[in-house]
Amino acid sequence: MNQINKISVEPDSSLEWVEVCPASEINVEDVRRFDYGSSTFAIYRTEDGYHASDGWCTHENAHLADGLVLDDVIECPLHNGRFHIPTGKALNPPVCINLKTYPVRVDNGILKLGLSQHRS
Amino acid sequence: MRVATNPTGIITKEASSSQSVKWYTCDIPRATLKEIMRRKDGPALWNFGLWIVLLLASGYLAFRCYGTWWAVPAFLLYGTIYSSSDARWHECQHGTAFKTRWVNELFYEISSFMTIREASLWRWSHSRHHTHTIIVDFDPEIQVTRPADLFKIAVDFLDLYSGPVEIKRIALHAFGVLTPAEQDYIPLVARRRTIRSSQIYLLIMVAVIASAVVSKSFLPILFVWTPRFYGGWLHQLCGLTQHAGLAENVYDHRKSTRTVYMNLVYRFLYMNMNYHIEHHMFPTVPYFALPKLHEAVKSQMPRPYSGIIDVYKEIIPGLIRQSRDRNYYVAREVPA
Numbered sequence: 001m002n003q004i005n006k007i008s009v010e011p012d013s014s015l016e017w018v019e020v021c022p023a024s025e026i027n028v029e030d031v032r033r034f035d036y037g038s039s040t041f042a043i044y045r046t047e048d049g050y051h052a053s054d055g056w057c058t059h060e061n062a063h064l065a066d067g068l069v070l071d072d073v074i075e076c077p078l079h080n081g082r083f084h085i086p087t088g089k090a091l092n093p094p095v096c097i098n099l100k101t102y103p104v105r106v107d108n109g110i111l112k113l114g115l116s117q118h119r120s
Numbered sequence: 121m122r123v124a125t126n127p128t129g130i131i132t133k134e135a136s137s138s139q140s141v142k143w144y145t146c147d148i149p150r151a152t153l154k155e156i157m158r159r160k161d162g163p164a165l166w167n168f169g170l171w172i173v174l175l176l177a178s179g180y181l182a183f184r185c186y187g188t189w190w191a192v193p194a195f196l197l198y199g200t201i202y203s204s205s206d207a208r209w210h211e212c213q214h215g216t217a218f219k220t221r222w223v224n225e226l227f228y229e230i231s232s233f234m235t236i237r238e239a240s241l242w243r244w245s246h247s248r249h250h251t252h253t254i255i256v257d258f259d260p261e262i263q264v265t266r267p268a269d270l271f272k273i274a275v276d277f278l279d280l281y282s283g284p285v286e287i288k289r290i291a292l293h294a295f296g297v298l299t300p301a302e303q304d305y306i307p308l309v310a311r312r313r314t315i316r317s318s319q320i321y322l323l324i325m326v327a328v329i330a331s332a333v334v335s336k337s338f339l340p341i342l343f344v345w346t347p348r349f350y351g352g353w354l355h356q357l358c359g360l361t362q363h364a365g366l367a368e369n370v371y372d373h374r375k376s377t378r379t380v381y382m383n384l385v386y387r388f389l390y391m392n393m394n395y396h397i398e399h400h401m402f403p404t405v406p407y408f409a410l411p412k413l414h415e416a417v418k419s420q421m422p423r424p425y426s427g428i429i430d431v432y433k434e435i436i437p438g439l440i441r442q443s444r445d446r447n448y449y450v451a452r453e454v455p456a
Contacts, residue, residue: 070159082215093244
């Protein structure tokens with residue numbers, strides 16, 4: 001069964017769908033790091049599905065995959081700054097800059113991350 | 121166990137702010153850490169509830185004793201309990217005291233005012249402290265800079281150095297004056313909040329002083345802010361154990377920070393910050409879970425100190441020597 005996260009954009013030809021891992025490997029209310037090329041991402045599973053964002057906190061040197069998922073919020077492991085996972089919105093100091101989010105989908109049990117083919 | 125330190129061993133502004141710098145972190149299974157990091161409201165509701173009851177009871181006792189010699193121990197008790205606001209400011213700053221965010225923020229604002237740490241500025245300052253713990257020129261919260269100033273350390277048992285510095289900062293910020301160093305770590309978007317918050321603090325204190333003048337009594341002043349001075353001894357006693365005398369400019373909290381076993385009363389008032397290496401290594405772990413975290417990682421940690429006396433046997437001679445030799449520091453043995 002194919003499942004597309006409800007907040008993700010519809011897959012289109014401008015996206016490259018990259019395999020991350022079996023979807024079941026990420027527990028509900030958890031996060032995992034995914035490195036691809038020179039980029040690093042945080043892949044989340046919340047009660048309402050899977051999500052993805054840039055891996056590094058927009059504040060300082062910390063990977064969000066080391067943080068804590070609280071409902072639909074990711075808390076940075078270094079300074080406890082929080083982001084809304086579905087939108088990447090910065091919720092409280094010390095984070096001020098929103099997080100870039102990416103579409104994800106599950107194809108035959110495999111979690112995939114949608115990346116722009118034209119990204120720098 | 122993985123060790124990830126700055127490969128150059130040289131601290132530069134570029135290196136210190138880049139993503140290439142990594143701190144040593146103990147190995148702990150993700151599932152275990154996730155469980156330890158779990159937020160709860162219950163422990164802090166009990167802790168803060170008991171603290172408020174003790175604060176009110178000791179305050180009432182001090183009020184009743186005012187005008188007699190019994191007021192001295194009564195106000196000392198009140199001031200000691202009041203000064204626990206500093207530990208509460210700290211825990212709420214990390215967002216780990218309460219699971220419910222607005223309760224956490226409410227107590228953050230209250231305890232920040234009580235402990236004379238303007239809430240907005242100190243949020244940013246403390247973030248910087250965790251990014252650059254005891255990295256000279258980057259960490260704005262190095263309590264003992266070298267060469268150690270023994271007089272300053274001693275008078276801070278009554279907050280007589282740091283307290284006036286904070287009050288002066290609040291006064292300056294209330295008039296919109298921020299130092300270049302403060303402008304470095306407080307982003308533009310937060311500066312207006314720092315200024316407004318400082319203005320509110322000043323207004324409250326003007327009201328407190330005015331009420332003392334009108335009532336022709338020192339009592340209002342004795343209950344707000346001044347307890348951080350006359351009751352600040354325990355905060356300094358515990359706080360000094362965190363980093364004083366240890367190594368600077370190392371990306372391993374085990375060498376720049378201490379974990380000290382303390383009795384139940386101290387741990388209650390100090391909110392378990394005696395587990396300070398663990399706190400710095402995993403700052404998202406709530407205070408009530410730090411003993412559990414300590415047990416999980418202690419085989420990878422240096423020997424914890426057995427108590428206040430044990431740790432001050434090291435701190436006192438260490439600081440005396442650092443007052444004469446700025447290159448001296450206590451080198452901690454860490455497991456290979």
